[in-house]
Amino acid sequence: MSTTPADVLIIGAGATGALAALVLARAGLDVVCLEQGGWVEAGDHPHYSSDWSWQRKTRWNADVNKRHHVDDYAVRTDASHVLMWNGVGGSTNVYGAIWPRYRPSDFRKGDEHGLQPNWPISYEDLAPYYDRSDRLIGTSGLSGDPGMPPRPPSPTGPLPFTDAARVLAGAFDTLGWHWWPAEAAVISEDYDGRPACNGCGVCSGCARGSMSKYSLSIWPKALAAGARLRIQARVLRVEKGRDGRATGAVFRDRVTGAMEFQPARIVILAGNGVGTPRLLLASDNLANSSDQVGRNLLHHTLTACEFWVDRKIDGHMGYVASMISREFAETDIARGFVNGFQFNCLTSTSSAGEIAAGWLADVKAPWGRGHHAWFERRFGHNLGLFAIGDDLPNPENRVSLDPEQRDEEGAPVARLHYRPGENDRRMMAFQLDRLVDVAKAAGAYDYRLQDYLDENGVYRTPAWHMIGTCRMGGDPETSVVNKWHQSWDVPNLFIVDGSALATGGVVNPTSTISALALRAAEHIRDNFRELSATTRPRAA
Amino acid sequence: MTATETAKLLAALVDTLLPGDTGWPTGATVGVQAPLAARLVQERGEDALDRLVAALGDDAAALLNGDEAARVAALTAWEARDQDLFGFVRDAAYMAYYENPVIVQAINEHGHPYRLVPHVAGYKLARFDLARDTPRHGRGAWIRTEAVQRVAVETLHLDDERTQNWGRKQ
Numbered sequence: 173m174s175t176t177p178a179d180v181l182i183i184g185a186g187a188t189g190a191l192a193a194l195v196l197a198r199a200g201l202d203v204v205c206l207e208q209g210g211w212v213e214a215g216d217h218p219h220y221s222s223d224w225s226w227q228r229k230t231r232w233n234a235d236v237n238k239r240h241h242v243d244d245y246a247v248r249t250d251a252s253h254v255l256m257w258n259g260v261g262g263s264t265n266v267y268g269a270i271w272p273r274y275r276p277s278d279f280r281k282g283d284e285h286g287l288q289p290n291w292p293i294s295y296e297d298l299a300p301y302y303d304r305s306d307r308l309i310g311t312s313g314l315s316g317d318p319g320m321p322p323r324p325p326s327p328t329g330p331l332p333f334t335d336a337a338r339v340l341a342g343a344f345d346t347l348g349w350h351w352w353p354a355e356a357a358v359i360s361e362d363y364d365g366r367p368a369c370n371g372c373g374v375c376s377g378c379a380r381g382s383m384s385k386y387s388l389s390i391w392p393k394a395l396a397a398g399a400r401l402r403i404q405a406r407v408l409r410v411e412k413g414r415d416g417r418a419t420g421a422v423f424r425d426r427v428t429g430a431m432e433f434q435p436a437r438i439v440i441l442a443g444n445g446v447g448t449p450r451l452l453l454a455s456d457n458l459a460n461s462s463d464q465v466g467r468n469l470l471h472h473t474l475t476a477c478e479f480w481v482d483r484k485i486d487g488h489m490g491y492v493a494s495m496i497s498r499e500f501a502e503t504d505i506a507r508g509f510v511n512g513f514q515f516n517c518l519t520s521t522s523s524a525g526e527i528a529a530g531w532l533a534d535v536k537a538p539w540g541r542g543h544h545a546w547f548e549r550r551f552g553h554n555l556g557l558f559a560i561g562d563d564l565p566n567p568e569n570r571v572s573l574d575p576e577q578r579d580e581e582g583a584p585v586a587r588l589h590y591r592p593g594e595n596d597r598r599m600m601a602f603q604l605d606r607l608v609d610v611a612k613a614a615g616a617y618d619y620r621l622q623d624y625l626d627e628n629g630v631y632r633t634p635a636w637h638m639i640g641t642c643r644m645g646g647d648p649e650t651s652v653v654n655k656w657h658q659s660w661d662v663p664n665l666f667i668v669d670g671s672a673l674a675t676g677g678v679v680n681p682t683s684t685i686s687a688l689a690l691r692a693a694e695h696i697r698d699n700f701r702e703l704s705a706t707t708r709p710r711a712a
Numbered sequence: 713m714t715a716t717e718t719a720k721l722l723a724a725l726v727d728t729l730l731p732g733d734t735g736w737p738t739g740a741t742v743g744v745q746a747p748l749a750a751r752l753v754q755e756r757g758e759d760a761l762d763r764l765v766a767a768l769g770d771d772a773a774a775l776l777n778g779d780e781a782a783r784v785a786a787l788t789a790w791e792a793r794d795q796d797l798f799g800f801v802r803d804a805a806y807m808a809y810y811e812n813p814v815i816v817q818a819i820n821e822h823g824h825p826y827r828l829v830p831h832v833a834g835y836k837l838a839r840f841d842l843a844r845d846t847p848r849h850g851r852g853a854w855i856r857t858e859a860v861q862r863v864a865v866e867t868l869h870l871d872d873e874r875t876q877n878w879g880r881k882q
């Protein structure tokens with residue numbers, strides 16, 4: 173048992189835990205981070221093996237229920253595929269690093285239609301943190317997009333504009349729709365001691381660190397600043413004292429098996445949109461007077477299209493995302509739903525095996541005599557794109573605890589339920605039609621849609637975005653944390669991971685999650701003395 | 713089934729799935745059956761090969777001894793009655809085939825700069841050229857924070873759960 177309280181205890185060493193550790197350790201605070209998994213070394217990635225595509229179906233599968241990794245915890249799901257990675261760097265070990273930002277209206281959905289809350293902060297509050305976190309993380313992109321507020325240039329210029337991007341740009345031009353080169357947490361030039369992207373296209377995480385894997389881009393700096401990272405340390409509960417403040421966390425050392433307690437003045441949860449609500453619910457329903465912990469799970473609406481063109485484009489080369497389109501990003505109720513969506517245009521799969529065995533739309537090559545001719549016609553001619561939109565919160569879409577099942581630590585197993593609502597379904601139906609428009613405008617000789625509905629009509633999205641389950645807000649009745657990510661109930665408890673997002677926006681969330689974590693960590697740093705003693709939340 | 717017969721069966725199976733063509737060696741020629749067997753065992757358990765043989769039933773004999781038409785008929789019949797195991801075998805065989813250095817060479821010979829382990833050396837791509845690649849379309853708009861306006865959400869009747877049948881099966 174450790175008896176000396178740390179200044180700050182961070183639970184989870186993923187994207188946001190890393191950023192919080194960096195800021196707070198650099199301020200000279202005594203920071204301890206507990207992470208249930210281990211380090212993921214370059215050699216642990218499949219990237220250096222010839223069977224890397226098979227591995228990403230099996231041991232490197234982002235789905236916790238498919239890969240069966242010892243560092244994972246059990247999550248039962250009745251619909252979504254539960255995608256994440258548990259280890260230092262968290263889900264950035266396997267992510268794709270597509271890096272668009274939220275837009276101003278994303279923060280004002282309460283004003284726009286009231287089916288989502290307003291954020292307690294605005295785009296303008298967050299904008300400087302986007303720029304600063306981008307510089308810490310290492311990103312690429314092109315400024316000047318007329319579809320977004322002005323912003324400074326990315327730390328490195330845009331990634332190569334491939335033939336796949338050219339075909340897609342041509343399609344969007346034909347339709348008269350917006351498009352812009354993709355932004356990515358991938359560096360196009362050597363940056364901060366890491367090598368530029370070499371266009372390998374594997375992009376299921378990045379062993380060389382050209383894609384910002386936070387265990388390579390952020391953690392080394394946090395450790396150099398004095399943060400103490402304890403791996404194989406699974407937190408089972410956060411404890412609360414009589415004064416209503418968190419006192420620290422009970423964890424199991426997964427190497428020795430010993431139960432330990434880490435006391436701390438301030439506790440920061442960074443366990444992601446599943447891990448954090450799971451932990452709060454397992455800690456006697458901590459910080460949950462609103463009954464919102466675990467609720468309002470958001471994944472985004474998601475549909476996809478795969479298509480094939482006559483022109484040889486060899487889309488297996490280059491970073492996985494080619495460009496984005498914000499044509500439908502704002503609400504237009506003439507479409508029959510509120511909120512918008514974005515197109516995330518990919519290149520193709522980097523794997524010849526996946527062209528044959530099925531990629532985005534799970535189209536498979538025929539076996540037998542027709543196989544090779546089919547492959548010749550399809551390989552090098554394939555493209556894909558996603559439509560990803562802002563799903564409405566539903567309190568019944570949630571992370572909860574199984575009333576009976578327990579894991580090997582004796583902790584209740586997490587359960588995940590997600591079902592798209594009427595607005596989401598209308599949006600996805602519209603998305604599918606627009607995806608067909610793109611394929612046709614690109615001159616596709618064949619296209620296939622992906623609606624993620626199984627044979628029973630259950631929407632089984634690949635849930636790489638886990639957000640909303642401890643949302644921030646201006647009202648303690650309907651939110652879990654205030655605008656500084658501080659629990660309404662437990663004044664020295666902060667939630668900085670993706671669960672704090674109030675809405676999902678129309679984009680991949682991690683640039684926003686990171687900017688928010690940076691902002692929250694700086695707030696804790698700047699108010700540490702007061703926060704380490706107060707028994708009341710500071711501000712709404 | 714003896715070990716020798718099982719080996720022959722797996723070779724016949726992958727050659728029926730991937731029979732080869734001009735410039736494309738057959739599945740068994742490049743040894744797809746070895747990773748296939750390993751993957752079956754790893755993903756489906758130690759007795760996976762026995763279960764595969766059992767699942768093939770009478771069709772195993774046609775695969776072992778039949779001509780191509782008989783082998784195709786045997787696989788077609790198996791595919792129809794056991795989509796799960798057949799699908800696993802097909803996908804694992806496809807992946808193993810395209811992860812083979814000889815097949816990567818064949819892909820290259822067909823004019824594609826494809827690498828077996830691309831992460832090591834990457835692909836040579838032209839840098840983004842600001843003059844050439846920057847979009848000039850001028851399209852795109854966004855709404856300022858203070859300009860966000862109320863929309864007539866009530867006209868959408870979102871409480872009617874009417875979009876039940878959507879997507880590809882619409």
Ligand SMILES: Cc1cc2nc3c(=O)[nH]c(=O)nc-3n(C[C@H](O)[C@H](O)[C@H](O)COP(=O)(O)OP(=O)(O)OC[C@H]3O[C@@H](n4cnc5c(N)ncnc54)[C@H](O)[C@@H]3O)c2cc1C
Binds near residue numbers: 184208444447
């Ligand atoms: C396949 C995939 C692709 C993705 N692609 C993109 C993309 O292109 N763009 C984008 O913006 N986002 C993407 N994401 C999402 C992105 O990875 C996440 O948004 C981001 O990592 C979230 O950061 P986080 O800190 O909230 O959680 P994580 O990074 O998931 O970290 C949480 C950490 O907490 C640890 N933890 C949890 N509970 C405990 C406990 N009880 N005790 C100790 N440790 C604990 C976990 O082990 C984990 O390491 C993708 C995700 C996946 C899985």
